[in-house]
Amino acid sequence: MQSEASELLAAFRSGDTSQRDAAFETLFRLHQGVVYGWILRLVRIPAVAEELTVETFWRIYQAHARFDPARGFEPWAHTTATRAALDWMRRRHTETALPNDLAAPCGGDPGIAEETRRLIRLAFHQLSPRLRIAAIMAVVEEMPQKEVAAALGISVAAVKVRVFRALRLLRRDLEQRGIRP
């Protein structure tokens, strides 16, 4: 099993074109669900997550020669997927100010009014993409900080700083909107 996986990764990294394409298809089929799930947690829109899953694997395919089998495929895919999601957030950040299609909460706490939730989503969307993605991963999705750091290519300390800044800015924005957390 282990040797099969190693052979697959070796064929993807340094096989001839037909071997590489066959290995890539196998890797795609094995990991598309995990990569999609990862991206969906970051961008929160299923159609966009599908599009970015294809984009992620396209980047992986193009960069096959830089793949380090010792690191494993999944961490590499997570890092690439996170970059693709961040690129999408940056493009989108400049295009639109209002997150109309952000995932609507399903069955949240009835104590928090929908209007309040909408204002929180709006304020959250005003954050810069690099702060937002760190907060989504660490706070909303409760991923371990070490995993967040690896996916973003930064240190754990930098993750803590980004999350702290995101929460501080969010709190300030919400207070200006009359919501006191």
Added chain:
Amino acid sequence: MKKPEDEPMHKLLKEALPSMAAKPLGRDLWPAMQARMRAQPVRLSRLDLALACGTAAFALLFPPVIPVLLYCL
């Protein structure tokens, strides 16, 4: 790890943006991947193009280097 004063913000944020974990992929994306691969064949990078242009310009300016370049190829 989490500071007590951050707890209300964490709670508010999670209420406004519930986790999207455990939402499975509904369809096979391989056909879309194939379409992407067909649509965008591997292209030369800008660096490759710049190097090729630079070499060609150098060869035009200094024709005696052409045999040396050919030898290196």
